Amino acid sequence: MRTMLAGMGSPVRLAFFTQTLNCETCEPTKQILGELSELTDKLTVEEHNFLLEKEEAATYGIDRVPAIVPLSTRDHGIRFLGIPSGYEFMSLIDAIMLVSNGDSGLSPESRAMLAGLPSPLALQVFVTPT
Numbered sequence: 001m002r003t004m005l006a007g008m009g010s011p012v013r014l015a016f017f018t019q020t021l022n023c024e025t026c027e028p029t030k031q032i033l034g035e036l037s038e039l040t041d042k043l044t045v046e047e048h049n050f051l052l053e054k055e056e057a058a059t060y061g062i063d064r065v066p067a068i069v070p071l072s073t074r075d076h077g078i079r080f081l082g083i084p085s086g087y088e089f090m091s092l093i094d095a096i097m098l099v100s101n102g103d104s105g106l107s108p109e110s111r112a113m114l115a116g117l118p119s120p121l122a123l124q125v126f127v128t129p130t
Contacts, residue, residue: 004093005040008100012043015069017062019050025083029066032084043096068092070099088127 016033018026033045048056050065060069061079068080070092076099084092098104106114114121 001036001093002039004097005043007097008040008042009102010042010072010100012096012100013071014043014045014096015048015056015060015071016045017048017050017053017057017060017065017067017069019065023065026066028085029068029083032089033068042100070095072099072102086127091127 014033014037016030018030020026030045030047037043037045050057050062050067057063057067060067060075062069064081066081066083068084070076070078070080078095078099080088080092080095082088104111
């Protein structure tokens with residue numbers, strides 16, 4: 001994991017929205033993010049109390065916890081809802097790397113196709129444990 005994170009270009013902040021009551025996966029998520037941020041000085045976790053910081057949560061469109069927003073110098077629109085365990089962990093790592101390096105990895109053809117869309121597109125991916 002250290003080797004992968006060594007490829008980070010710019011620093012990344014993980015805005016982590018949590019609450020202490022009625023959230024079974026918030027504490028384990030906090031632990032995962034804490035251990036991950038210890039692996040590189042380019043990754044920091046910024047914890048927000050979902051119940052007390054409603055305005056901050058609304059800024060990022062967060063309506064449930066746990067939630068993670070990977071940020072660099074700007075918001076790339078990526079959101080993780082739920083605990084990043086199993087397959088979701090590698091998706092989080094991939095998102096961190098994409099945000100850090102500022103490149104989606106899309107081909108020029110895909111970029112051109114997306115640029116031609118008539119309106120913004122919201123894409124959601126749902127993952128369930130197996």
